[in-house]
Amino acid sequence: MAASTLARGRAGQEVRGGAALLRGTVTLYLSLIVVLPLTAVVWRSSRDGWGAFWEAATQPQALAALRLTFAVALAVAAGNVVMGTVIAWVLVRDQFPGKRVVNALIDLPFALPTIVAGITLLALYGSSSPVGVDIGYTRAGVVLALAFVTLPFVVRSVQPVLLTMEPDMEEAARCLGAGPLTSFRRIVLPTIAPALLAGAALAFARAVGEFGSVVILSGNIPYRTEVASVHVFSLVENDDVGSAAAVSVVLLATSVLVLAGLNLLQRRRTRHAD
Amino acid sequence: MPTRGRLPLRILALGYLAAILLVPVGAVIWRAFGDGIAPVWQAVTAPDALHAFWLSLLIAAIAVPLNTVFGIICAVVLVRQRFRGRRLLDAVIDLPFAISPVVIGLALILVYGQAGWLGSWLAERGIQVIFSLPGMVLATVFVSLPYVVREVAPVLREVGTDQEEAAWTLGASPLRAFLQVTLPAIRWGVAYGVVLTTARALGEFGAVTIVSGRLAGQTETLTLYVENRFEAFDLTGAYAASLTLAVLALLVLLAMTRLQRKEGR
Numbered sequence: 001m002a003a004s005t006l007a008r009g010r011a012g013q014e015v016r017g018g019a020a021l022l023r024g025t026v027t028l029y030l031s032l033i034v035v036l037p038l039t040a041v042v043w044r045s046s047r048d049g050w051g052a053f054w055e056a057a058t059q060p061q062a063l064a065a066l067r068l069t070f071a072v073a074l075a076v077a078a079g080n081v082v083m084g085t086v087i088a089w090v091l092v093r094d095q096f097p098g099k100r101v102v103n104a105l106i107d108l109p110f111a112l113p114t115i116v117a118g119i120t121l122l123a124l125y126g127s128s129s130p131v132g133v134d135i136g137y138t139r140a141g142v143v144l145a146l147a148f149v150t151l152p153f154v155v156r157s158v159q160p161v162l163l164t165m166e167p168d169m170e171e172a173a174r175c176l177g178a179g180p181l182t183s184f185r186r187i188v189l190p191t192i193a194p195a196l197l198a199g200a201a202l203a204f205a206r207a208v209g210e211f212g213s214v215v216i217l218s219g220n221i222p223y224r225t226e227v228a229s230v231h232v233f234s235l236v237e238n239d240d241v242g243s244a245a246a247v248s249v250v251l252l253a254t255s256v257l258v259l260a261g262l263n264l265l266q267r268r269r270t271r272h273a274d
Numbered sequence: 275m276p277t278r279g280r281l282p283l284r285i286l287a288l289g290y291l292a293a294i295l296l297v298p299v300g301a302v303i304w305r306a307f308g309d310g311i312a313p314v315w316q317a318v319t320a321p322d323a324l325h326a327f328w329l330s331l332l333i334a335a336i337a338v339p340l341n342t343v344f345g346i347i348c349a350v351v352l353v354r355q356r357f358r359g360r361r362l363l364d365a366v367i368d369l370p371f372a373i374s375p376v377v378i379g380l381a382l383i384l385v386y387g388q389a390g391w392l393g394s395w396l397a398e399r400g401i402q403v404i405f406s407l408p409g410m411v412l413a414t415v416f417v418s419l420p421y422v423v424r425e426v427a428p429v430l431r432e433v434g435t436d437q438e439e440a441a442w443t444l445g446a447s448p449l450r451a452f453l454q455v456t457l458p459a460i461r462w463g464v465a466y467g468v469v470l471t472t473a474r475a476l477g478e479f480g481a482v483t484i485v486s487g488r489l490a491g492q493t494e495t496l497t498l499y500v501e502n503r504f505e506a507f508d509l510t511g512a513y514a515a516s517l518t519l520a521v522l523a524l525l526v527l528l529a530m531t532r533l534q535r536k537e538g539r
């Protein structure tokens with residue numbers, strides 16, 4: 001019915017003409033800003049053939065950096081699944097003074113520049129730590145930096161789902177003799193699982209690409225604390241653009257895969273909702 | 275809900291947030307003012323710091339309006355039009371969320387740098403993109419591109435087109451109908467997107483650091499200045515500049531909370 005109205009009248013014709021113009025503008029903008037530069041990375045990495053790409057992407061230092069990046073990103077995503085769910089649950093089902101402030105502060109890692117996050121964490125957990133914890137320039141430091149910047153993803157993805165869940169079902173389960181853990185596992189978890197997975201995937205993608213906080217906190221020691229993005233950075237600084245492009249393509253492929261997976265998950269969710 | 279089990283969870287959640295968020299931020303504030311306010315003020319008003327601050331604002335002032343206009347148009351296209359490739363367009367918009375800023379920086383160098391696709395063409399015309407303002411703006415536009423689209427699209431879907439069509443029948447042109455009828459209805463969504471875009475633009479580090487060349491007092495934004503001071507062991511300078519950015523982040527949080535309430539989330 002909206003379509004028939006659309007087709008009617010002068011305004012309708014103008015809209016159809018304008019629609020193509022708008023679509024063209026959007027496509028052009030995205031192509032120039034996003035697609036063209038990313039194509040250049042893929043092109044540069046494949047310019048000298050598959051062999052050269054493979055050699056550059058599997059240099060020992062690059063391989064070590066990629067391994068560390070994926071291992072830490074997986075660990076951080078898993079940690080977020082647990083802590084993010086706990087935090088979301090406490091924010092939805094628990095009452096305590098200052099809850100609103102805590103709720104607002106969850107977004108701080110999104111608002112705070114990553115370089116400031118790095119400086120901030122190093123001030124407390126670095127070599128001059130006032131609390132006696134020194135994990136600056138270690139792998140634990142990398143984990144801490146990534147845990148900080150990825151904190152909001154799972155919380156913000158699970159929280160709305162928990163909000164729409166009435167506590168009745170859990171209470172009913174409890175009345176039937178289920179313990180709190182059982183009722184969580186059998187009632188809450190299946191409902192929040194898709195949101196949980198989506199949040200964890202976003203956290204993983206973010207952790208794989210993170211640069212600003214890690215560059216400060218990790219000390220960037222090759223083979224030990226150097227993550228992939230920092231490795232790409234040092235390759236660019238040393239004018240080894242070809243190798244940088246090869247490692248970048250691995251990161252880029254990861255991002256695309258995660259986004260494609262999320263897209264699939266989302267479509268399945270909306271289909272179920274219908 | 276069980277009272278048993280609730281308290282330990284609360285302690286776990288708040289303890290984690292304190293250890294990872296609150297105490298570190300508190301520590302930086304405490305450290306920055308360790309020697310009183312005077313050195314902090316001096317560090318914040320140092321010429322290079324001020325230049326970095328204004329450069330960050332200038333870049334945001336270019337990137338944010340661009341992405342706002344694009345974001346609104348793109349949301350309209352995604353919500354109201356059906357065409358082939360719409361899904362692909364929808365997916366490409368999210369790429370900047372998921373891509374490492376370092377890869378973005380490298381990508382811009384490969385297009386606009388000396389040896390890049392457009393490098394010699396630009397050089398012949400005396401246009402410098404990399405190691406100067408245009409490159410930094412391009413990097414910032416890239417990283418902050420999806421926010422307005424993603425905030426406006428759901429609101430636009432909810433608002434629908436009925437009122438706009440009513441305006442057409444009263445003789446308003448499509449543009450006028452959109453500006454006067456729909457835009458006011460989606461304004462809080464736009465505002466929320468603008469806040470997020472601004473925060474991302476001011477905070478960008480990785481992509482900008484690669485394309486800027488990091489020339490102190492020239493192509494150094496506030497985030498780059500923080501790193502510069504840190505590398506030079508000038509911790510007071512680094513903490514003071516960090517504090518400026520942290521205050522901006524707090525303002526962003528405040529604006530977000532306000533707007534969420536207005537949107538009735």
